Amino acid sequence: xxxxxxxxxxxxxxxxxxxxxxxxxxxxxxxxxxxxxxxxxxxxxxxxxxxxxxxxxxxxxxxxxxxxxxxxxxxxxxxxxxxxxxxxxxxxxxxxxxxxxxxxxxxxxxxxxxxxxxxxxxxxxxxxxxxxxxxxxxxxxxxxxxxxxxxxxxxxxxxxxxxxxxxxxxxxxxxxxxxxxxxxxxxxxxxxxxxxxxxxxxxxxxxxxxxxxxxxxxxxxxxxxxxxxxxxxxxxxxxxxxxxxxxxxxxxxxxxxxxxxxxxxxxxxxxxxxxxxxxxxxxxxxxxxxxxxxxxxxxxxxxxxxxxxxxxxxxxxxxxxxxxxxxxxxxxxxxxxxxxxxxxxxxx
Amino acid sequence: xxxxxxxxxxxxxxxxxxxxxxxxxxxxxxxxxxxxxxxxxxxxxxxxxxxxxxxxxxxxxxxxxxxxxxxxxxxxxxxxxxxxxxxxxxxxxxxxxxxxxxxxxxxxxxxxxxxxxxxxxxxxxxxxxxxxxxxxxxxxxxxxxxxxxxxxxxxxxxxxxxxxxxxxxxxxxxxxxxxxxxxxxxxxxxxxxxxxxxxxxxxxxxxxxxxxxxxxxxxxxxxxxxxxxxxxxxxxxxxxxxxxxxxxxxxxxxxxxxxxxxxxxxxxxxxxxxxxxxxxxxxxxxxxxxxxxxxxxxxxxxxxxxxxxxxxxxxxxxxxxxxxxxxxxxxxxxxxxxxxxxxxxxxxxxxxxxxxxxxxxxxxxxxxxxxxxxxxxxxxxxxxxxxxxxxxxxxxxxxxxxxxxxxxxxxxxxxxxxxxxxxxxxxxx
Numbered sequence: 001x002x003x004x005x006x007x008x009x010x011x012x013x014x015x016x017x018x019x020x021x022x023x024x025x026x027x028x029x030x031x032x033x034x035x036x037x038x039x040x041x042x043x044x045x046x047x048x049x050x051x052x053x054x055x056x057x058x059x060x061x062x063x064x065x066x067x068x069x070x071x072x073x074x075x076x077x078x079x080x081x082x083x084x085x086x087x088x089x090x091x092x093x094x095x096x097x098x099x100x101x102x103x104x105x106x107x108x109x110x111x112x113x114x115x116x117x118x119x120x121x122x123x124x125x126x127x128x129x130x131x132x133x134x135x136x137x138x139x140x141x142x143x144x145x146x147x148x149x150x151x152x153x154x155x156x157x158x159x160x161x162x163x164x165x166x167x168x169x170x171x172x173x174x175x176x177x178x179x180x181x182x183x184x185x186x187x188x189x190x191x192x193x194x195x196x197x198x199x200x201x202x203x204x205x206x207x208x209x210x211x212x213x214x215x216x217x218x219x220x221x222x223x224x225x226x227x228x229x230x231x232x233x234x235x236x237x238x239x240x241x242x243x244x245x246x247x248x249x250x251x252x253x254x255x256x257x258x259x260x261x262x263x264x265x266x267x268x269x270x271x272x273x274x275x276x277x278x279x280x281x282x283x284x285x286x287x288x289x290x291x292x293x294x295x296x297x298x299x300x301x302x303x304x305x306x307x308x309x310x311x312x313x314x315x316x317x318x319x320x321x322x323x324x325x326x327x328x329x330x331x332x333x334x335x336x337x338x339x340x341x342x343x344x345x346x347x348x
Numbered sequence: 349x350x351x352x353x354x355x356x357x358x359x360x361x362x363x364x365x366x367x368x369x370x371x372x373x374x375x376x377x378x379x380x381x382x383x384x385x386x387x388x389x390x391x392x393x394x395x396x397x398x399x400x401x402x403x404x405x406x407x408x409x410x411x412x413x414x415x416x417x418x419x420x421x422x423x424x425x426x427x428x429x430x431x432x433x434x435x436x437x438x439x440x441x442x443x444x445x446x447x448x449x450x451x452x453x454x455x456x457x458x459x460x461x462x463x464x465x466x467x468x469x470x471x472x473x474x475x476x477x478x479x480x481x482x483x484x485x486x487x488x489x490x491x492x493x494x495x496x497x498x499x500x501x502x503x504x505x506x507x508x509x510x511x512x513x514x515x516x517x518x519x520x521x522x523x524x525x526x527x528x529x530x531x532x533x534x535x536x537x538x539x540x541x542x543x544x545x546x547x548x549x550x551x552x553x554x555x556x557x558x559x560x561x562x563x564x565x566x567x568x569x570x571x572x573x574x575x576x577x578x579x580x581x582x583x584x585x586x587x588x589x590x591x592x593x594x595x596x597x598x599x600x601x602x603x604x605x606x607x608x609x610x611x612x613x614x615x616x617x618x619x620x621x622x623x624x625x626x627x628x629x630x631x632x633x634x635x636x637x638x639x640x641x642x643x644x645x646x647x648x649x650x651x652x653x654x655x656x657x658x659x660x661x662x663x664x665x666x667x668x669x670x671x672x673x674x675x676x677x678x679x680x681x682x683x684x685x686x687x688x689x690x691x692x693x694x695x696x697x698x699x700x701x702x703x704x705x706x707x708x709x710x711x712x713x714x715x716x717x718x719x720x721x722x723x724x725x726x727x728x729x730x731x732x733x734x735x736x737x738x739x740x741x742x743x744x745x746x747x748x749x750x751x752x753x754x755x756x757x758x759x760x761x762x763x764x765x766x767x768x769x770x771x772x773x774x775x776x777x
Contacts, residue, residue, distance in 0.1 A: 063742075064742065065738065065741065065742030068742050093455065093457070093458040094455070094456075094458040095456060095458070164740075188470070197542075208642065223612065224610060224611060333476070334472075336465065336741060336743075337470065339740060339741055340741055340743075344544075344545045347545050347548075347549060347726060347728055347733070348548075
């Protein structure tokens, strides 16, 4: 019965990929959609296709469950996936991701910042989770700190937040008076968790939850919210390319990496390696910053970045003043459990 | 002559070739049946392959979870004889160490941890850490070594959970969706308040479905009556207004509602200009502009719009079959219009009302997209939580248990309906 049910799950998954066999020669690259996927498309996929390869691009919202389901069902249709650090660690521990062979990639591991954090992934960019506001709504006294985001009396209006406990819980504790460097110690306890939820409770009725990264700037643009958390590149693009009147608040931004990972048991392992190796090229990673304001993890790329782009990166010194690093190991360990409680909290 | 004699010699009726007529008839009937079966075979096979089997195998996950059993086979075998009174002995720990080493090799320690973590909070990282550390220990005594890695392995409760979750058939998921769990000693207790949500959500799902059914009935019944009684020419034109939305995709209609209902959108402007906002403020029901988008109101409104034809059409088709002579007879016998309608016409439409309402109610129970798009966090119905369990929590057991609960409550409802009204009285036209 178990076997058969796996076969069925496999059939279902294969079906959702519109018959993977029909385009067996194509590499499926999955990322987070919106402006970020677009930057990867311009910087990596277009030249890769020009070099005579075939690529299909797809989107997801960072659900490790989807990767796990494919691997369990032995029907892997995603060849390369862009993951955040908790997913890279959790996926690795659960056997959902291939262990990366750097020799096979032909890259120097020491050149990539963060490459020793995860065994099963290759770091591509550093991004910041920040919040942005609509400048037309606050002319005289704009919000400047993370506390202002939680202050609905001083700054009334709806706020957008990612429908995921990550970063939200940490921010809630920081606003509640916990020092950024102690956040995970506090969050690891039952009392700390309660405290974070209690703080989130104070703005719960004013929160509009977004799921896909592209929704955040859209909520702000449509006037559904007056401020929203977002990944910094999304807000930058809305300002730069769509001329939206948004401003980023860098206070207590959460720094994290994005990674290329390969779901385990996929049929195109060699091609996946080839693509990642291609995309991690120093010049191409520097080129990506033309399309989105994320910091390349390749140290060789840094001198190649246009000077006017540097202050917009999450790693610019001005933006780093109060920044804190997302503890991926914490989220890889406790994420499932906190996510479950978070979902229960949302429904109450 | 001989043949006739033989036939005459026994009393059995025979066909021309000498076989008994009864047998021949049975053969012919069987052939007919077989032919009939062949006609329905494609549909039957289709249902088995695409419906019964996948649903069955998904539902199986509500009871069956072999993650721990598959990865801790030696421990499981030894724990079967453990009485649960004291921490198990060296043999169990040795088996556990061997299982964990094997699991480390194939990277399934996290799967064991994940399952155990459902019952012991923050346990996953301890299991993973134990797996990592025990891999480096070459030889026993194992009990000492493992308790040395983490004292939690020296507790009886931990091993009770391991023993319980090593059983492949588990009540864990079904209890979970009823907001119950097994305590360390195996007795059933309530889930702590911060995790007990599913009974409330089942109630909410039924509540919203009931409200939507009621709204569609109140709105649909008069329209159906109008359509059934006006001349056919006009009825066909009006019917288009019912059918066009019916033919439009659910997603399109829901998205349309999100645009109409959003803050400062068409809907809120209309109620502002017509003075409804002012009236609501005077009555003290709202303060300032009413919130429409991402509310229960929006959910019920959009769902009512989508479900309206499902309630209306069965009522309409039953009304079409009611001869106008009954009403005329009622009137000629002295019945006032309202009284005749209530006592003569309405009872005849009840089979259609029952069919339409049951259809809408059961379809509403499974709504997912509409509450997610126009409703708020507290309007998600059970289908939304199945999605969360599948796609965000990777907890297929819970998803399946929630699906089971939805299916079971629908079947109970159907049974009650059948006892009260009788399914044979339901008419779709």
